[in-house]
Amino acid sequence: MDQYIDIKVRVWRQAGPKAQGHFETYELKHVFQGASFLEMIDILNEQLVAEHKDPVTYDHDCREGICGMCSMYVNGHPHGPDSAITTCQLHMRKFKDGETITVEPWRSRAFPVIKDLMVDRGAYDKIMQAGGFVSVNTGGVPDANAIPIPKPVADEAMDAASCIGCGACAAACKNGSAMLFVAAKVSQLALLPQGKIEAAARAKAMVAKMDELGFGNCTNTGACAAECPKSVSLANIARLNREFLAAKFKD
Amino acid sequence: MWLKDSSIGRKFVMALSGAALVFFLLFHGCMNLALVFSEEAYNAICRFLGANWYAVIGSLGIAFLVLVHFCYGLYLTVMNRAARGNDRYAVTDKKKGVTWESENMLVLGFVILGFICLHLYNLWYKMQFAELTGIETGVFDPQNGAAYVKALFTEPIWGQVYCVLYLLWFVVLWLHLNHGVGSAMTSMGLNNLKWQKRVEVISTVVATLVVLPFTVVALYYLGMGIAML
Amino acid sequence: MAKKEDILNAAKKAAEVIKEKVEQVAEREEVKEAVEAVAAAAKKTGKAAVAAAEELIAPKAEAPKAEAKPAAKKETKIITPADAKIPAGPLELKWTNYKNHQKLVNPANKRRLDVIVIGTGLAGASAAASLAEMGFNVLNFCIQDSPxxxxxxxxxxxxxxxxxxQNDGDSVYRLFYDTIKGxxxxxxxxxxxxxxxxxxxxxxxxxxxxVPFAREYGGLLDNRSFGxxxxxxxxxxKGQTGQQLLLGAYSALSRQIGKGKVKMYTRYEMLDIVLIADENGEKRARGIIARNLVTGRIERFFAHAVVVGSGGYGNTFFLSTNAMASNGSxxxxxxxxxAYFANPCYAQIHPTCIPKHGDFQSKLTLMSESLRNDGRIWVPKKLEDAKRLQAGEIKGRDIPEEDRDYYLERRYPAFGNLxxxxxxxxxxxxxxxKGYGVNNxxxxxxxxxxEAIQRLGKDVVAQKYGNLFQMYEKIVDENPYENPMMIFPAIHYTMGGIWVDYELQTSVKGLFCIGEANFSDHGANRLGASALMQGLADGYFVLPYTIQNYLSDQIGVPRMSTDLPEFAEAEKAVQDKINKLMAIQGKRSVDSIHKExxxxMWDFVGMGRTAEGLKEGIKKIDAIKKEFWTNVYIPGxxxxxxxxxxxxLRLADFIExxxxxxxxxxxxEESCGGHFREEYQTPEGEALRQDDKFSYVGCWKYTGEDSEPELIKEPLDYEFTERKTRNYKN
Structure with missing residues (x-):
């Protein structure tokens, strides 16, 4: 049964991209465990605003685990200590009375902090712009049922496609690698006949962009998949490697 | 060159060099196993692998692989640390399903490398090196490898210390390979949804297979040494 | 009918008399005379005209020196099919005919034309991508960190x-008919x-x-049925259709960004539209003023046309299934x-949301409607059981079958829970x-x-709804396999929006509106799975055509400087508004006022509306507006x-x-779709439309900050369908 708890929140405060950041600890009394983690931050911000202090800046939007906007590193885990959820789906019942909760932004060179807990994940968009698409223009496409796709293949593509681009994979990775993110998109499109045609070029272009943007090198630790809110599988990384190596050897 | 400039290229180099070294170790282990059955047989192999041109090329190849594997490992780690950015997480917690060894491969690699140096000095220097250069580095004939091995590991006290140190080394090696083999397979694209669990098992099996013969030999000499005390 | 016309004519006559009189008079007595004259005229024409006349006169009596504006105000403007640019001809040929005869822009000229697209949802992203593919230069804006x-x-x-x-008899006409009826x-x-x-x-x-749509074992696309x-x-x-479709549009958009045909501005919020008069004095949308949300800088952008796909305004209610940043600004x-605001009152309330659990709640989570396929909705029959549920003394499973009221099955035997x-x-x-609610x-x-678990087995239920059950359990911390789930309606979608013509152009030239932001296709109620359809239809297949009909006339218009006075004025107005807000330095946080x-909104403009309640609501909203503009506190x-x-800034607009x-x-004064006026219901409590009076699109025209908006009507004539009363009982 959900109770009311008193907690301390240790939050990373950083005024701007170049400013020196530091931790600030706030006490929150009487927080209902049925509240979501972000609602707890809302309560904290209301408290800060009431004290005429600067509220904690953080990214959030849909609050139902699909937009990929929320991005907090809570007690040593991206999206907090619960599995297969985003921060907005984390609830206060995961925490105990009297606990001190540490909240940090994603830390990765490719995701510079904008303010407090808000980071710039534009790098993921740039990777997508490099090749995360099928080159078809609007109109002039065949009938949707013209090419049958085996159900297991379509299902696997769907699982890869469920990535929400939140950045937890790179944030969790000790190497700051974006491999799972890239692999999910490359896999989805390589599995489907519509995307297969450009698969080689896509893999090369997206990996090149990823490297260029300063992400690290994957060492297959599996932290990304373990922390992925959508449980995107590590197997996608193997497929990306396969696609990429095949493309390179063909050249 | 994409093997140097792209992250997957670098992974591939690590995987390939690592895999080759695993094959070498498998061979080396089997060869060692001969010691348990017949010192004669072992010495026959030693002779076979002495100063012949193919043995020399092989040895150089292995040295090169180790160098590549080491340099790339170092290079990758430096790059990866930089990719994490300047600020580190204040709190880190164990992530479910992420093994300790997978996050500490460089440390394990260093330990292994250190032991390789010791091992080269202890045995290789007195065997193949002596035979190639003609310099006298040991008391026995360079082709009598079995005698060197026996001397090293059965010497009272020091022999047993070496045995235990080598056994520890094998544990480190096992950890390194337990992640390394599966990781190499994934890096080479040999993995998928269905095989994910299997690759993990294969990795453990290969790591164990590699380490087992060495361990048997070490235990054999440890036993012999204790018996001789 | 004749009687009605008489009344109308008489009322018009009365209005004319008033107009004349009011124009003549400057003195209070004379105004009174006018009232008397009107009253005399009204005697002949019955109650309706009296009411109308009194309404017209009332403000005049208090301010006799004013112009005769109120009288003119009553003459409702009508939007004709010609105004709405609806092509002539049979229904099924209208669009084909339009496309065959519309003006196009040649490739060389497309390169010289800029289009601003606001929003990167299904409508915005697909429009931006399609326009760029055609060759236009697109500037695309979104408030989030990524499109x-x-x-x-x-x-x-x-x-x-x-x-x-599925070979079940579907056709374009049937989809059209279902959408119109729905x-x-x-x-x-x-x-x-x-x-x-x-x-x-x-x-x-x-x-x-x-897009990885679900497939059958034969490899062809699968379908499901919907309400x-x-x-x-x-x-x-899966349960992520919107995500997959959006990622499809996003990938097309990304491709164009990569090619440099779309310039993407993320974390930018449009704060105003800039209109510039052409040589004939007609004002056209020529750009926007936007705030860079990271730096706070106000910036100006020019384009030959502006397309807005900014979504709905459900967050007016604070709690809705919309995202936190969704807004109506x-x-x-x-x-x-x-631009006219059409049918603002049509808001859809979704029945299967997870109920509110406290005052700190920030949003409501929707669970798929598909749950109603197998789930049965009920409340206790006995009030005392409900009381004990509310007190937390018992759980749903403790109530025996015979004491449960499956009220949907009871009231609507034919459709039941669906x-x-x-x-x-x-x-x-x-x-x-009535007091039968089941939570605290x-x-x-x-x-x-x-019942479904008994009938199908837990495994089958888990397979079908497992992910939803899991989501419910994460949020509510209760196992839905053991204890019935709790649901409550929440604001979900707004059918109303900016009025657009057949070309999706608003009443302002060069300003287009697509997706949920416009009013166009769902009438008073949207069917499930139709929002995605409309967003993508507008963005991929409609706007990229129709906008050319406008832009073809603009090829001679050079790119304009953003130093023009119109831009400067608009920027200044935005800056002044921001300064005004920042200067208030009151006591209330933005959220606290928004919650209020x-x-x-929920109590007075929610699911069941009454004239009295709405009037009360307007008063309260006015009070909130005052409170906001005098007592809000914005730090930083x-x-x-x-x-x-x-x-x-968003709340200021939500209040409006x-x-x-x-x-x-x-x-x-009728009930239709998402708009339910309690005065207009059948004896059984069903919505009662007033087709003779309200079969029109209610468009509201802005008349000034503190004056009432003007109503403009677009009559809805059903040429190709017959109006029926929705019936879900048998």
Whole structure:
């Protein structure tokens, strides 16, 4: 049964991209465990605003685990200590009375902090712009049922496609690698006949962009998949490697 | 060159060099196993692998692989640390399903490398090196490898210390390979949804297979040494 | 009928008399005379005219020196089919004819034309990508950190199309008809038919982009059925259809950004539209003023046309299923520049949301409507059981079968738990209002799977609904396999929006509006799986054509400097508004005022509306507006990243929208779709349309900050369908 708890929140405060950041600890009394983690931050911000202090800046939007906007590193885990959820789906019942909760932004060179807990994940968009698409223009496409796709293949593509681009994979990775993110998109499109045609070029272009943007090198630790809110599988990384190596050897 | 400039290229180099070294170790282990059955047989192999041109090329190849594997490992780690950015997480917690060894491969690699140096000095220097250069580095004939091995590991006290140190080394090696083999397979694209669990098992099996013969030999000499005390 | 006409004529006559008199008089007595004259005229014409006349005169009596404006105000303008640019000809040929005869822009000229697209949801992203593919230069703006985060991503269920892959008799006409009927005959026929026509192209396009729709074992696309239709025409990708479709559009957009044809501005919020008069003095949309949300800088952007796809305004209610940043400010900016706001009162309330659990709640989570396929909705029969549930003394499973009231099955035997959204929502509210609510707030009903688990087995239920059950358990911390789930209605979608013609152009030249932001296709109620269809239809297949009909005349217009006085003035106005907000330095946080507005909206402009309640609501909204503009506190600086300022700017507009919703709801004296006036219901409590009086689109024209908006009507003539009363009983 959900109770009311008193907690301390240790939050990373950083005024701007170049400013020196530091931790600030706030006490929150009487927080209902049925509240979501972000609602707890809302309560904290209301408290800060009431004290005429600067509220904690953080990214959030849909609050139902699909937009990929929320991005907090809570007690040593991206999206907090619960599995297969985003921060907005984390609830206060995961925490105990009297606990001190540490909240940090994603830390990765490719995701510079904008303010407090808000980071710039534009790098993921740039990777997508490099090749995360099928080159078809609007109109002039065949009938949707013209090419049958085996159900297991379509299902696997769907699982890869469920990535929400939140950045937890790179944030969790000790190497700051974006491999799972890239692999999910490359896999989805390589599995489907519509995307297969450009698969080689896509893999090369997206990996090149990823490297260029300063992400690290994957060492297959599996932290990304373990922390992925959508449980995107590590197997996608193997497929990306396969696609990429095949493309390179063909050249 | 994409093997140097792209992250997957670098992974591939690590995987390939690592895999080759695993094959070498498998061979080396089997060869060692001969010691348990017949010192004669072992010495026959030693002779076979002495100063012949193919043995020399092989040895150089292995040295090169180790160098590549080491340099790339170092290079990758430096790059990866930089990719994490300047600020580190204040709190880190164990992530479910992420093994300790997978996050500490460089440390394990260093330990292994250190032991390789010791091992080269202890045995290789007195065997193949002596035979190639003609310099006298040991008391026995360079082709009598079995005698060197026996001397090293059965010497009272020091022999047993070496045995235990080598056994520890094998544990480190096992950890390194337990992640390394599966990781190499994934890096080479040999993995998928269905095989994910299997690759993990294969990795453990290969790591164990590699380490087992060495361990048997070490235990054999440890036993012999204790018996001789 | 004759009688009605007489009354109308007499009322008009009366109005003329008043107009004459008022114009003549400057003295109070004389105004009184006018009143008397009107009263005399009204005696002949009956009560209606008296009321009308009194309404006209009342403000005059207090301010006799004013002009005769009120009299003129009553002459409602009418939008004709010609104004709405609806092509002539039979329904099924309208769109084809339009395309065959519309003007196009040649490739060389496309390069010289810039288009601003606001929003990157299904409509915005698909429009931006398609326009760029054609060769236009596109400037695309979104408030999130990436175009992939627009709230279209949260749509779960699916997307409709008239493919008839299931061979169950579906057709373009049937999809058109279902949409018109589902919208309670308050949508424009020509638009809806076009929507149904292009629905098939959407599916083809998405599949070609690599959208992983669900498939059958034969490898062909799978369909599911959805509320309001007798055929299976809904395509889906797990429970994440919106996400997959948006990512498809996002990938097309990304491709164009990579090619440099789209310039993407993320974390930018439009704060005003800039209109510049052409040589004939006609004002045209020529750019926007936007705030860089990271730096706080106000920037100016020029384009030959502006397209707005900024979504709906459901967050007026504070609690809704919308994302936190979803807002109606873009719509209000258009409205203030003369674009009509159409049918603002049509808001859809979704019946299967997770109930509110506390005052700190920030949003409501939707669970897919598909749950109603197997779940049974009930409340206790006995009030004392409900009381004990509310006190937490017992759980749902403790109540025996015979004491449960499956009220939907009881009231609507034919459709049972599968009645449309508005009907299910109102029925839940009715039970809770009577005190039968089942949680601590008394605002929840049960959605029970125990019977389905018995019938199908737990495994089958888990396979079908497992992910939803898991989501429910994460949020509520209760196992839905053991205890019935609790649900309650929540604001989900707004059918109303900016009025657009057949070309999706607003009443301002060069200003277009697409997706949920416009009013066009859903009438008074939207069917499930139709929002995705409309967003993508507008963005991929309609706007990229129709906008050319406008732009073809603009090829001679050079790129304009943003140093023009019109830009400077607009920027100054925005800056002044921000400065004004920052200077208030009151005591209340933005959210606290927004929550207050939300409660007023829910209580007075929510599911069951009355004239009295709406009037009361308007008063309360006015009070909130005053409170906001005198007592809000915004910390930080205006010229830096400032979330509270962003929220305040949006809330300022929500307050205006809330009022507009109430005004529209008050004027629409009927019940239809998402708009339910308690005075207009059948004896059984069903919605009662007043087709003779209200079969029109209610468009509101902005007349000034503190004056009432002007009503303009677009009559809805049903040429090709026959109006029927929706019936879900038998």
């Amino acid at each position: 992939r985060r627009a709230h279209s991503i949260a749509a779960q269920g699916g997307i409709n199309a008239a493919k008839n892959y 919208g309670d005959y308050r949508a424009r026929e020509a638009n809806v038919y076009r929507l149904a026509e292009v629905s098939n192209n959407i599916i083809d396009q998405c599949v070609a982009q690599g 309001g239709a007798q055929v299976s025409r809904t395509f889906y990708a 873009a719509a209000m900016q258009m409205y203030r520049h003369g 009645v449309p959204r508005d009907v299910a929502s109102r029925a839940a509210k009715e039970r809770c209002d 707030t008394g605002l929840a009903v049960f959605l029970d799977f125990s 507005l939300g409660l007023v 600086e205006a010229n830096s990243l400032n979330n509270e300022l962003e929220k305040a 929208i809330g009022r507009l919703m109430a005004v529209d709801a008050l004027h629409r």
